[in-house]
Amino acid sequence: MDVQLQIPDDVAQAxxxxxIDLSRTALESLALEGYRTGRLSEGQLRRMLGFSTRMQxxxxxxxxxxxxNYSVDELNQDLKSLAAFEETLTT
Numbered sequence: 082m083d084v085q086l087q088i089p090d091d092v093a094q095a096x097x098x099x100x101i102d103l104s105r106t107a108l109e110s111l112a113l114e115g116y117r118t119g120r121l122s123e124g125q126l127r128r129m130l131g132f133s134t135r136m137q138x139x140x141x142x143x144x145x146x147x148x149x150n151y152s153v154d155e156l157n158q159d160l161k162s163l164a165a166f167e168e169t170l171t172t
Contacts, residue, residue: 113145123149 086107088096096103112129115121121129127138142148 109141109145113142113147116142117147 093103096106109130112121112126115129116123116126123135123138126141127133127135130138130141132138132141139149
């Protein structure tokens, strides 16, 4: 889907002072907000921004100070898995 934005010329000039790609910046901003609010998954974010790996998504999120949506339930499950793994090492 193509989306067009109408912004005043002076605003576009102010944003374009640093020779940034306004289209890419708008796309990234939309993707970040979608991820922050939980409307977009990590996979959707990857496809939207054209990244080929999850590591690229993680680096992009870190660069923008957005951290992975990681619930307490997921943490507890990971802790259980780690404990089970540690137990196999000691037996």
